[in-house]
Amino acid sequence: MTSVARTLGEGEEPGHEVAALAVALLLTATTIDLALADELGLLFDLTFVTVCARAALMVRPESFFTVGVLPPLAMLVPIVLLAFAEPAAIAHAQDGAVQATISGLSGHAVALVIGYLLCLGILAVRNQVQANRSGSPAPRRTSSG
Structure with missing residues (x-):
């Protein structure tokens, strides 16, 4: 029996499973980060970037779109939950849910941008x-003019 080395183009997981796993991991990281400190911090940000990269590597090619739109939505889930349950973890304690959500997203914008760019x-x-393996040339942009 020979083993075939896996390469960059061989993710095998369905998009919905990767998305569910990503959100579960981010909620776990949120819980651990809040257990260690009173605010959502660097642990969450590093986990977010790692989860975005890993999701892009795990997903099967048919589900690229699902993972391509995942990072902002995956970050939104824990931020919105905290905005309602514990706004002081992401914003001022007296902020409403909408303001806490906006503050939470802006406070983690660097991680969001890095994770999203890495994923894409x-x-x-x-x-x-995948295009090179199939033998079909990748689509080229042509300039008119």
């Missing part, structure tokens, strides 16, 4: 690898 970059590379 990995998906783009995987798409290119």
